[in-house]
Amino acid sequence: MPKPTYHILVCSNTRPPGHPKPSCGSQGAGQLLMAFSMGLMERGIPPGQILVTGSACLGPCEQGPTVVVYPDGTWYSKVKETDIPAILDEHIGKGTPVARLNPNAIWEG
Numbered sequence: 001m002p003k004p005t006y007h008i009l010v011c012s013n014t015r016p017p018g019h020p021k022p023s024c025g026s027q028g029a030g031q032l033l034m035a036f037s038m039g040l041m042e043r044g045i046p047p048g049q050i051l052v053t054g055s056a057c058l059g060p061c062e063q064g065p066t067v068v069v070y071p072d073g074t075w076y077s078k079v080k081e082t083d084i085p086a087i088l089d090e091h092i093g094k095g096t097p098v099a100r101l102n103p104n105a106i107w108e109g
């Protein structure tokens with residue numbers, strides 16, 4: 001099996017009702033995971049070439065849903081389902097993080 005080109009981590013953490021911190025799972029992370037998977041299939045990406053994995057909390061919960069793309073370590077915050085095509089076409093397809101989504105802004109203060 002060849003090494004994957006990219007690994008997309010989608011925070012899918014959930015918290016119980018009434019918890020003081022928000023969670024990506026309650027903000028649509030499940031739909032994002034499905035949209036990434038469907039988007040890869042629609043683009044004819046062979047299984048295993050790009051991995052999409054739900055993860056536990058990645059840290060910046062207030063800025064969720066959080067998505068991180070490796071190996072370049074690009075962080076996307078407040079990701080919406082409508083952002084997925086751009087991430088797949090521009091970042092995964094062309095290797096250029098999607099500037100209009102302010103990648104890595106969470107770490108720039």
Ligand code: FES
Nearest residue numbers: 011024057059061
């Ligand atoms: S719950 Fe998603 S970053 Fe913490």
